[in-house]
Amino acid sequence: MALDINGIVDAVISHAMASGYFERVNGHEPQNAPGNGLTAAVWVDGITPVRTSGLGSASARLVFNVRLYTPMVQEPADAIDPNLTAATDALMRAYVGDFQLGGTVRQVDVFGQHGAALEARAGYIQQDGALLRVITITLPVIVNDLWDEVA
Template sequence: MTLDLRVYRSRATSHAQATGLFGQVLGHEPVSAPGSGLTAAYWVSRIGPVPPGSGLTATTARLELMGRLLMPADTEPPDEVDLAVTDAVDALVTAYTGDLDFGDSVRNVDVLGAHGAPLQAQFGYATFQGGTTYRVATLTIPLIINDAWGQAYG
């Protein structure tokens, strides 16, 4: 088995689209303001080995997929912004914990963080060029992939 970002990202974005909450679902981290409404964006943050899951012939991998949910902070009414972003996080965490093997493409979503950071969201703000400020929630979606890389002596 090899790492297949297309499959993992497709699975993550499909879950986001299925919620019906997002005006846009992107397969990359936005470098400019994505516009109005709720947007979801996905990209890779880290890739590395999982020693406890690896053997003498193959290495298990941990791929950390990031999902950022963005909504303009000046959306009216302002009291609804955090509610909308939090509801979207809840919908995605529910979807990812309900599809632990990402359609049989990974061993599991590391929900509880057995091999690093768990499935989680951190909230904050992001400002893009031009001064547009967004309320954001950045999800860490840790994926464990069995036998990603073969091991052999040359």
């Protein structure tokens, strides 16, 4: 079985789009500073086999970064973090609630059974001379039986 990366990425992106919080949702890490409002971007961070694989095939842990961006120069400044946090909450709720991402994965690894758990971390990045407030969600998912073990 091959990794259905397009189906999985589409499922991750569709939750962001359905939340209603974002002006744009990218399936890649942006090369330029996003515009005004909230932007979400999704990209793969890593792939590793997991120990719960079967005897004839290996399952994998696929980790996504889901980064939420907004400019730091906007008014009211007091709304920046609450807006990002509300959008983060909506996505975390969606990923936990649809823990099989529409049947494309075995599970979202919510509690970190196979590594780092689902989490969100806030920070700042500088891009194209613009300071952006960001929250990066680490979204680990487990995909069953990706690679056949052949003697």
